[in-house]
Amino acid sequence: MKNKTIKVEYLARVEGEGGLYVRTKGGRVSDVRLNIFEPPRFFEAFLRGRYMHEVTDITARICGICPVAYQMSAAHALEDALGIKVTGPLRDLRRLLYCGEWIESHVLHAFFLHAPDFLGYQDAIQLSKDHPKIVDSALRMKKAGNEIVRVVGGREIHPINVRIGGFYRLPRRAELSALRESLLAVREEARAAVLFSGTLPFPELEIDYQFVALRHESEYPFCEGRLVSNRGLDIAIRDYNEHFVETHVEHSNALHSEMRGGGAYFVGPLARYHLNHELLPAACREAAAAAGLGPTCRNPFRSITVRCLETMYAIEEAIRIIENYEAPDAPFVEAGPCAGIGHGCTEAPRGILYHRYAIDEDGRVREAKIVPPTSQNQKTIEEDLRAFVESHSHLNDEQLTWQCEQTVRNYDPCISCATHFLKLHREEG
Amino acid sequence: MSKIRKPKLAVWKFASCDGCQLSLLDCEDELLTVAGILDIANFAEATRAVLKGPYDLSLVEGSITTPHDAERIHQIRRMSKHLVAIGACANAGGIQALRNFRDVNDFINIVYASPEYISTLAKSTPISDHVHVDFELRGCPIDKKQLLEVVQAYLQGRKPRTPAHSVCVECKLRGTVCVMVAKGMPCLGPVTYAGCGGLCPSYHRGCFGCFGPKETVNTASLAGWFASHGVKRIDRVDAFRGFSAWSDAFRKESEAQERDEGADHA
Numbered sequence: 001m002k003n004k005t006i007k008v009e010y011l012a013r014v015e016g017e018g019g020l021y022v023r024t025k026g027g028r029v030s031d032v033r034l035n036i037f038e039p040p041r042f043f044e045a046f047l048r049g050r051y052m053h054e055v056t057d058i059t060a061r062i063c064g065i066c067p068v069a070y071q072m073s074a075a076h077a078l079e080d081a082l083g084i085k086v087t088g089p090l091r092d093l094r095r096l097l098y099c100g101e102w103i104e105s106h107v108l109h110a111f112f113l114h115a116p117d118f119l120g121y122q123d124a125i126q127l128s129k130d131h132p133k134i135v136d137s138a139l140r141m142k143k144a145g146n147e148i149v150r151v152v153g154g155r156e157i158h159p160i161n162v163r164i165g166g167f168y169r170l171p172r173r174a175e176l177s178a179l180r181e182s183l184l185a186v187r188e189e190a191r192a193a194v195l196f197s198g199t200l201p202f203p204e205l206e207i208d209y210q211f212v213a214l215r216h217e218s219e220y221p222f223c224e225g226r227l228v229s230n231r232g233l234d235i236a237i238r239d240y241n242e243h244f245v246e247t248h249v250e251h252s253n254a255l256h257s258e259m260r261g262g263g264a265y266f267v268g269p270l271a272r273y274h275l276n277h278e279l280l281p282a283a284c285r286e287a288a289a290a291a292g293l294g295p296t297c298r299n300p301f302r303s304i305t306v307r308c309l310e311t312m313y314a315i316e317e318a319i320r321i322i323e324n325y326e327a328p329d330a331p332f333v334e335a336g337p338c339a340g341i342g343h344g345c346t347e348a349p350r351g352i353l354y355h356r357y358a359i360d361e362d363g364r365v366r367e368a369k370i371v372p373p374t375s376q377n378q379k380t381i382e383e384d385l386r387a388f389v390e391s392h393s394h395l396n397d398e399q400l401t402w403q404c405e406q407t408v409r410n411y412d413p414c415i416s417c418a419t420h421f422l423k424l425h426r427e428e429g
Numbered sequence: 430m431s432k433i434r435k436p437k438l439a440v441w442k443f444a445s446c447d448g449c450q451l452s453l454l455d456c457e458d459e460l461l462t463v464a465g466i467l468d469i470a471n472f473a474e475a476t477r478a479v480l481k482g483p484y485d486l487s488l489v490e491g492s493i494t495t496p497h498d499a500e501r502i503h504q505i506r507r508m509s510k511h512l513v514a515i516g517a518c519a520n521a522g523g524i525q526a527l528r529n530f531r532d533v534n535d536f537i538n539i540v541y542a543s544p545e546y547i548s549t550l551a552k553s554t555p556i557s558d559h560v561h562v563d564f565e566l567r568g569c570p571i572d573k574k575q576l577l578e579v580v581q582a583y584l585q586g587r588k589p590r591t592p593a594h595s596v597c598v599e600c601k602l603r604g605t606v607c608v609m610v611a612k613g614m615p616c617l618g619p620v621t622y623a624g625c626g627g628l629c630p631s632y633h634r635g636c637f638g639c640f641g642p643k644e645t646v647n648t649a650s651l652a653g654w655f656a657s658h659g660v661k662r663i664d665r666v667d668a669f670r671g672f673s674a675w676s677d678a679f680r681k682e683s684e685a686q687e688r689d690e691g692a693d694h695a
Binding site: 010011012013014015017037038039040041042043045046049051052054057058061062063064065067104108112116121122124125126130135139140141142143146150154155156157158159161167186289387407414416 | 443449451454458464475492498525527528531536537538549570594628633634637667671672676
């Protein structure tokens with residue numbers, strides 16, 4: 001076959017600025033690049049010298065789609081440095097807040113960024129003209145997720161209520177009751193979304209991934225647990241740096257992550273699901289089975305079903321938390337500044353988000369390190385593109401370009417996060 | 430059948446977190462209505478489809494931080510009848526403007542192992558430093574109701590109506606007890622534009638300036654109050670070095686506090 005170059009200058013329906021470039025020679029991919037031209041913003045540099053209580057507010061600004069993830073990883077890392085632990089109802093409220101972010105972020109991706117690909121639409125607005133019920137239902141679920149973030153966090157984007165030790169103010173009983181009502185109203189829709197997602201036409205691709213996610217002994221993971229893989233990794237969060245390394249490549253303003261001696265790895269919904277599915281409630285497992293999802297899913301295009309499943313889970317979990325909630329005595333655990341080093345890793349909607357801070361005795365940041373999920377997935381995305389193009393050379397240029405874009409969108413890449421991400425070029429060559 | 434041409438809306442991104450453009454997608458109740466009135470002609474985060482310019486209304490998110498972006502904003506201006514800068518990055522350079530106070534090469538070396546791959550400008554600057562801006566919508570993030578007001582105003586051919594008062598007024602309207610007076614907490618409310626609804630004080634914390642400096646502010650007086658209530662010099666500097674650090678008013682005040690070495694007894 002002839003040599004080809006597939007190029008997409010500016011990827012649509014991803015968060016942030018990136019493109020894609022694949023070059024083939026004699027039916028084999030000779031070069032594949034996820035170009036990230038999103039400009040760098042240097043968070044790790046300007047965090048130095050800032051007071052510890054500013055970190056949750058500043059790091060939220062890395063990403064407008066998953067600010068809660070940044071706030072959670074930062075708070076846990078700083079609490080680790082200060083030697084405190086948030087437990088009981090405060091911990092439950094954090095889980096509730098995270099449920100809100102998973103719902104709004106997953107629904108945004110599944111229905112507004114990803115679903116149009118499968119059904120041949122340019123966007124969800126066009127999709128809504130032919131399938132108004134699907135889009136209306138997605139908007140209601142997304143709104144319910146945003147409601148959680150607004151009630152617990154203060155506002156939907158860049159919440160203001162998260163602090164080291166807990167929250168500035170506890171939500172009122174009446175606010176939580178209203179939330180419960182709005183969640184009950186979309187509970188069935190979430191289940192229907194899982195089943196609908198299972199009916200989509202999935203391109204064929206099976207890859208033997210190295211999955212990495214948090215695992216907690218008794219619950220589907222958000223903020224705590226051990227870092228585990230399907231190939232034997234089982235480490236404490238604080239040992240992250242001993243097992244993972246970031247490298248700087250010329251075509252990306254986002255650092256690439258690799259497992260030391262282990263190459264590319266996969267973080268996000270498929271990894272979480274593979275490593276934790278037995279911890280999902282029975283209703284979610286039944287919905288997964290009904291949507292055709294086994295205990296492991298290695299087709300990245302099916303990640304949409306796992307996102308819908310995690311949305312269903314987050315709604316169930318949020319309802320459970322609200323129904324069992326009893327207000328704690330104080331909105332936060334006090335912690336004075338002291339010198340220390342702390343690590344935090346939480347499950348952002350797109351996968352594990354690792355933070356490490358060194359602070360001095362006055363509580364000022366000496367060093368910050370932040371590893372977002374998308375930079376960890378970059379290498380795997382490039383490998384998926386390679387595998388997809390080599391196994392789908394029968395497609396015409398337009399189909400191949402579209403499905404290469406879709407291959408990238410499978411990851412819900414957040415380029416704004418990773419820079420500190422993406423570009424598909426196809427040239428006849 | 431004759432068809433009235435719908436106005437074309439474009440959304441553009443520069444250095445930013447995507448949060449302000451997400452505000453449009455977060456209008457769950459209004460999104461489909463907006464999409465019915467306007468043609469969403471260029472909005473990469475939401476659609477693959479791109480309609481050619483010119484555009485009736487361009488919403489620009491993010492700050493200018495690369496040589497390429499400094500060129501791109503001029504192309505966008507030429508294609509746009511009205512250009513509205515949305516959010517603290519577009520209006521003041523954003524949190525990434527903290528580099529402006531330091532040597533950017535030090536920053537590159539801290540974050541990236543191979544600094545030669547990075548192309549960046551020494552300063553992160555607002556859109557208005559580069560092209561004419563018809564309206565600045567403030568906030569980090571912007572408020573979605575204010576965003577809808579801006580879109581509606583341009584559809585109706587009038588100027589957007591956003592409040593010109595400070596966060597203090599919002600606290601009074603909301604009935605929030607003043608955190609400065611009652612608790613002695615440092616708060617940027619007196620010098621910050623309204624728009625958030627007086628959010629932080631209602632959560633028992635001081636305002637940290639998301640909506641940027643309002644016009645005619647007395648930041649020196651506020652900084653003096655901070656000093657008299659035991660706020661250390663370094664924290665007074667940092668208070669003005671947030672998401673609108675490179676705005677004229679906050680930049681000058683943070684620099685004044687930085688010079689004010691003798692005043693710190695804490």
